[in-house]
Amino acid sequence: MANKVEVKDVFKTYKRGKAEFHALNGISLSIKEGEFLAVMGPSGSGKSTLLHLIGALDKPTSGEVFIDGVSLSLLGDDALSQIRREKVGFIFQQFNLLPTLTARENILLPLRIAGKSSRETERYADEVIEAVGLTNWSSNLPEEMSGGQMQRVGIARALAIRPSIILADEPTGNLDSKTSEEILNLLKDCQEQFKQTIIMVIHDAKAAAYGDRIIRLKDGQIDEEVEAYSANLI
Numbered sequence: 001m002a003n004k005v006e007v008k009d010v011f012k013t014y015k016r017g018k019a020e021f022h023a024l025n026g027i028s029l030s031i032k033e034g035e036f037l038a039v040m041g042p043s044g045s046g047k048s049t050l051l052h053l054i055g056a057l058d059k060p061t062s063g064e065v066f067i068d069g070v071s072l073s074l075l076g077d078d079a080l081s082q083i084r085r086e087k088v089g090f091i092f093q094q095f096n097l098l099p100t101l102t103a104r105e106n107i108l109l110p111l112r113i114a115g116k117s118s119r120e121t122e123r124y125a126d127e128v129i130e131a132v133g134l135t136n137w138s139s140n141l142p143e144e145m146s147g148g149q150m151q152r153v154g155i156a157r158a159l160a161i162r163p164s165i166i167l168a169d170e171p172t173g174n175l176d177s178k179t180s181e182e183i184l185n186l187l188k189d190c191q192e193q194f195k196q197t198i199i200m201v202i203h204d205a206k207a208a209a210y211g212d213r214i215i216r217l218k219d220g221q222i223d224e225e226v227e228a229y230s231a232n233l234i
């Protein structure tokens, strides 16, 4: 199958006083369409940075990121924001919910911004709301919800546009083990039913095994790469 995402020799360098610090230090990676990749590694190893670059939220210092064979470095701001709006569903570590909108309104917002709001797309959004267990909270404001509920709003918001790429940064970080398992199964369903490509940053090795493949970052480089069926070896 075609490569959905390609990362070619990517560096992301930050200045720290006079010194340079490589948050990403020469990463190359291909992710096939419909693949579920889990990304592990210690805090500060560059996992979120990598997701931000793949999601066109930030630009590499050098190297290139390709989505559907197109180098993001060749695209202007309009084309990049179209990719962020329509192709990528981002589940962040922070939930970034709009405080004045209800859960359902937050979830529908990306559809409305993309001009894709219709009875059919809203019905799918309501299915996602049900799947993440938020039906009874859909008219609550973020301040009226727990951390785990807000996280699920963030997940539903990312999935409701049915993006071809789902980038999830610790999607189960605030959830109890039962809800975590439901969310992981939901992501697996997205992959199996809709052939969505998933890149998920996760600390827990058991959760990482939901992926087809696991990479482990260390100091901004890929330290180890394994097929998930042998995940219990790492």
Ligand SMILES: Nc1ncnc2c1ncn2[C@@H]1O[C@H](COP(=O)(O)OP(=O)(O)OP(=O)(O)O)[C@@H](O)[C@H]1O
Pocket (backbone or CB within 6 Å): 014, 015, 022, 023, 041, 042, 043, 044, 045, 046, 047, 048, 049, 050
């Ligand atoms: N805007 C920035 N300016 C300077 N340094 C940064 C910036 N963003 C990230 N870094 C540094 O880059 C490194 C990688 O950060 P990143 O957020 O990608 O780590 P992470 O693997 O996601 O960690 P965690 O598991 O804690 O979320 C860290 O050392 C961080 O301090």
Ligand SMILES: [Mg+2]
Pocket (backbone or CB within 6 Å): 047, 048, 049, 093, 169
């Ligand atoms: Mg992070």
